[in-house]
Amino acid sequence: MFFHIKELQYNAKPDRPDPVYAKKLQEVLGGQFGEISVMMQYLFQGWNCRGEQKYRDMLLDIGTEEMAHVEMLATMIAQLLDGAPANVQEEAAKDPVIHSVLGGMNPQHVIVSGLGVTPTDSVGYPWNSRYIIASGNMLADFRANLNAESQGRLQVVRLYESTTDKGVRDMLSFLIARDTMHQNQWMAAIEELEASQKPIVPSTFPQDLEKQEVSYSFMNFSQGEESRNGRWASGPSMDGQAQFEYIHEPKAMGQIPVLGQAPAYIHNSPI
Amino acid sequence: MFFHIKELQYNAKPDRPDPVYAKKLQEVLGGQFGEISVMMQYLFQGWNCRGEQKYRDMLLDIGTEEMAHVEMLATMIAQLLDGAPANVQEEAAKDPVIHSVLGGMNPQHVIVSGLGVTPTDSVGYPWNSRYIIASGNMLADFRANLNAESQGRLQVVRLYESTTDKGVRDMLSFLIARDTMHQNQWMAAIEELEASQKPIVPSTFPQDLEKQEVSYSFMNFSQGEESRNGRWASGPSMDGQAQFEYIHEPKAMGQIPVLGQAPAYIHNSPI
Amino acid sequence: MFFHIKELQYNAKPDRPDPVYAKKLQEVLGGQFGEISVMMQYLFQGWNCRGEQKYRDMLLDIGTEEMAHVEMLATMIAQLLDGAPANVQEEAAKDPVIHSVLGGMNPQHVIVSGLGVTPTDSVGYPWNSRYIIASGNMLADFRANLNAESQGRLQVVRLYESTTDKGVRDMLSFLIARDTMHQNQWMAAIEELEASQKPIVPSTFPQDLEKQEVSYSFMNFSQGEESRNGRWASGPSMDGQAQFEYIHEPKAMGQIPVLGQAPAYIHNSPI
Amino acid sequence: MFFHIKELQYNAKPDRPDPVYAKKLQEVLGGQFGEISVMMQYLFQGWNCRGEQKYRDMLLDIGTEEMAHVEMLATMIAQLLDGAPANVQEEAAKDPVIHSVLGGMNPQHVIVSGLGVTPTDSVGYPWNSRYIIASGNMLADFRANLNAESQGRLQVVRLYESTTDKGVRDMLSFLIARDTMHQNQWMAAIEELEASQKPIVPSTFPQDLEKQEVSYSFMNFSQGEESRNGRWASGPSMDGQAQFEYIHEPKAMGQIPVLGQAPAYIHNSPI
Amino acid sequence: MFFHIKELQYNAKPDRPDPVYAKKLQEVLGGQFGEISVMMQYLFQGWNCRGEQKYRDMLLDIGTEEMAHVEMLATMIAQLLDGAPANVQEEAAKDPVIHSVLGGMNPQHVIVSGLGVTPTDSVGYPWNSRYIIASGNMLADFRANLNAESQGRLQVVRLYESTTDKGVRDMLSFLIARDTMHQNQWMAAIEELEASQKPIVPSTFPQDLEKQEVSYSFMNFSQGEESRNGRWASGPSMDGQAQFEYIHEPKAMGQIPVLGQAPAYIHNSPI
Amino acid sequence: MFFHIKELQYNAKPDRPDPVYAKKLQEVLGGQFGEISVMMQYLFQGWNCRGEQKYRDMLLDIGTEEMAHVEMLATMIAQLLDGAPANVQEEAAKDPVIHSVLGGMNPQHVIVSGLGVTPTDSVGYPWNSRYIIASGNMLADFRANLNAESQGRLQVVRLYESTTDKGVRDMLSFLIARDTMHQNQWMAAIEELEASQKPIVPSTFPQDLEKQEVSYSFMNFSQGEESRNGRWASGPSMDGQAQFEYIHEPKAMGQIPVLGQAPAYIHNSPI
């Protein structure tokens, strides 16, 4: 169960309205790696957690924090939309800067939400839950989380570079700092899990059931062998089980497929 | 530019048709973490790569291999669908096992694809490109890739456990082994990049521009302090810059938001 | 079965082309609350109607009218696109107003539809049928309809405010008037149904099967008690069955969830 | 900002696992009118609220409660999945009831979420934010909310009828009761707003700008006049401004559209 | 503008309810190539038509007919759902056939639509407008239409083979016959247009602006030359402009791409 | 299995960056009829092919070529994005042309992909696999392919007209030429199949099972008889089986639908 307090986790006060920037900022609210994604991902992982209680608690701690980030961004975007020009006078329409603002903002910020935030990304695409994962395997999921925080911080940094508004930058500097923590956090949790189990997910599948001839081979399917110069192409494998091997010219090991004819009632092409 | 050879990378020969299992197997072809996702993710990362050529080559190597995995699964699924019962006789319809096969398979495998594979997941949801990421930042993206291979191997293992067909299991044992390699590969590439830059993505953003007071604090937003017992709550941070701190009762640092009224031409609620 | 006549229900004649406005106007054609939504919603409710014939007839009357509205908007948008600049001369490209028109219009209006309307909203997102509902319960559905006409009229009014083109405004004044009628219509139909059954949907579920202790309690989950000052917080409930009650500090009534471990073949995190 | 406590708002304890029912129950979690929808709709309306603080507070109160409902359903579904048969033995596969369970459950509950809840509906379709609305006009939005609670309670009641599990029914009886309150609440809030402004949304648009000849006419576009027998076809209009009128044979008032030719560089059909 | 009459274009009377078949039949109502698709495609092509009036009239004729097909299927599906078992008794649940019906039907047919049709396909995926095209070029679009009628008739035939219900088959025999006509119709319209313009779309682009060296070459990118034995590999081209040529070993004609570094403010991978 | 070589199939070298054009060019990469669509459509048709090997080989030849087209476009778009202005200086922001570039480009090209291509169309909508078809019936599918190449060439031509960049036009002239070949190719393959089977898909369904009274009738459902003047309205049918007939006033042949009441446990509207 949840409770809400009225204060924001951190200030969300732009210096001035900027509806074109409001459109862009939607990316980190409702985009693939926006705050709605991490909020929902952590909460669902917490609710599905069948492991130690410290993981469940931790997931619900951070999932609950992310809701506060959604709230901060929503508040910021609504304020950036103050004064968005819906009511075009003939005069104004001739001013090229106003014209380009009208063209550059998200029209739904006027027509649909009446100068409010929308649960969408920077091109107006709605958030959807195929963005998130809660697999029941925490090592897998914490890697998803580290990725989400990495993509998320990258996007916020790019948005920081795209504005000179001090109020906006102040809020983003807070989100960037929290993403620093959250990358650290998932790295720590991953290290802990990798220590207590093997690093290959899932660690519980008996490796002798896999086709071990190809478990440590890098296969060169694109002309050129520049890829030979990476850590992945030679030396001990990261799981400590074998040596990496570089396959210069990978060979096919399978059949040439020939499918049988479909029964008549399927009405595929007659032969 | 690409070339195709007719042989599969590895055998895809089921012992017998099983249309209900065909529906399930679609998950690792066309699902969120299926082979289409990794194929497209690696190719787009390769084509967008502005870094060292060894990374571009490596991404195109593995992206090209994933196409062969899509092909193997497609071939397997088409064969599992051989003999799917479209043409129901009155008699058969009374047999409860046939009845449940009819109910349990994906109806589009008959109606839409005529006993062929579809580019969808195990509930028939179409693959879409919001599943993938190519951000231009390789450390971020390699974490996405490690996650994809972790979720992917987990799903294939669960599918391995869900069948006793020896031919299917043989093919899956190959895919599982390749995912072992690919997890190893991304771990190796990540280690390399983390060594040459700092581990927090993006490493190029000056950390003094972030709100450093909160860069290393774990905040306890869910009642209960079980989360205090994790590596993320104390000790040196993973990036080596500071000590983790546990905030027992996190405080709001922001304003209570009060939005201004919208202009009359927006026709929001009158006040 | 349907018949079509060539005349539009009302005039759709813009004074002049305006491709940026054409993009915006798409919202009320193909958006969440556009004319395609109400057309499909009313037709599906009509076809599914298992109640009195007067409701079925009424739903098909209005669903059929909405098709005429789709047609008017489609015609208007195609005309607003006349003269959209696809063929950019070097010269023109330097004119900032032309530049912003090029940036502000929907590129698919040139590339995909060749100056024709598209079945999408103002950000180019395709119409989809999860926008609509036909539940089989008419009181529920008529509330959906009243909402659709309320959101729809609001959006059309905002679009009216966003142009000075007299021809466009003339057409919109017709659609606004019809939405006035349609809001009135659904209010009338709702009043009729609420009189013949109880106002809580579905009225047929025995109320003694619900947890009646919490059937009339407003729960204060967000800090601050401003919400106590509403009609919903005290006085008789709207269904006339009880008194509203304001719960200052709502208490949890449930367990702390602890999920069991998953079986080994699921390969969740080992414990 | 939010805080979480570990106890559920109400008990979520099924008597026994039932993976086929788990699939169905997803509808009211992640479907068009599920708990995620109302949670997100109320929170976004609250964050966008530019009206009186009592409305903002009320919206955040109820939005925060809905999060607890998401949590209860998530917990219930995870438990209903306990013991879902992933690991099919040859023997079991011949048992038609087990066979139909395998066919009837959502395969992603095994393959993707490892016996956990997914943020999807009962056919596995992901939740997306085009389900919700926060328009900035509270009367419009409260009608959306009344609709959502009506559809929601209807769906929960149908799910109550679809199980005999006492634990499940106990939890549903709580959700049904809360929906009774929430329908009452939105009716109360709507009554309040309709009293302080006119009932037609938006009430601020000058009615003399609409085409008033058609503002109160019911138009008979489907053969048969059964629709004449409704409250909407005669008598005073619901907004008290006029009398309803029944148009037996509605006439077209617009032009026959003839579109101009597209410019050559569009390459439409040559004429 | 449209009018509706109450009679269906053809009978839609099943012999008996069959909720599992109802789920399948949804494919040709709300699927990629279902009746909603052709209805919307023809209407939008008609409304966008800037060519001769006979084409516009013809498109609106057939678009209007397709609405009657949507109506017939909707009516049929609602009747097939009569008697769908929502209310499971403990007893019934043990009957494997009832069990498999429960597992095999679309749960939304009970929970969401209350035994009514839904605007979705056979896996419950909603119809969306990216299924259709109205490009402004009629030859292109009539090819889309011929494809839609070909896929559509194929799907209806497969559904005909999947039932023994005489009433259902009677209705499908009507739809199959209409698809026979519609395939004939689009072939006729295509022949007419190909005669009056060149067969390559768009016929108005000067062919000397294309890279004519590769305008008639079949390129063998998949190992094996079975493809040499087709009409497409030798002989005069279909447009009568040249001879087909078979390129045994196609060569790359382009550069090896090397992208420049991104500017610092993009924060891509440091080099 | 596939192999990749580093050279592009043809040059992709723009004269200069143009981020607004980059956004538009995405349409033919990731749109409904873009290169990803044809690549996936041909590969899936090839993998599903149960017909003669020459068709399978041909489909894999062309599917493999389309991957090279995806690669060329991806490379071109990344280069067009070089120098996209993310880092707005106060000064620059006042320049209306820069302003309109900022408004006219896809913000995700900066925020999400860091100046890289995205797998989306020109409005940022993600590619999804419901764009493609592989039905198992080759005549049906080759018609889909001819349509795809017709729409595709039309779109590329429109994009050719929308730029004056010589490098871009050079690459597009190659794609246009290949689409000329591919339209020719599918016409040739269709001619071959129509000769060996009947032209109505599927040719294997006994025509005496369809309702032959309506198999060759054009029905005039839209007022006005301009449609009588087409090849489709009189003369021999295209399949050579009958004469086209023009039905001036089509009559309904079906019942007036009256649905039965739903059972009580569905809780539809009470009657």
Ligand SMILES: [Ca+2]
């Ligand atoms: Ca290589």
Ligand SMILES: [Ca+2]
């Ligand atoms: Ca805690």
Ligand SMILES: [Ca+2]
């Ligand atoms: Ca409160």
Ligand SMILES: [Ca+2]
């Ligand atoms: Ca009527």
Ligand SMILES: [Ca+2]
């Ligand atoms: Ca070949």
Ligand SMILES: [Ca+2]
């Ligand atoms: Ca006509």
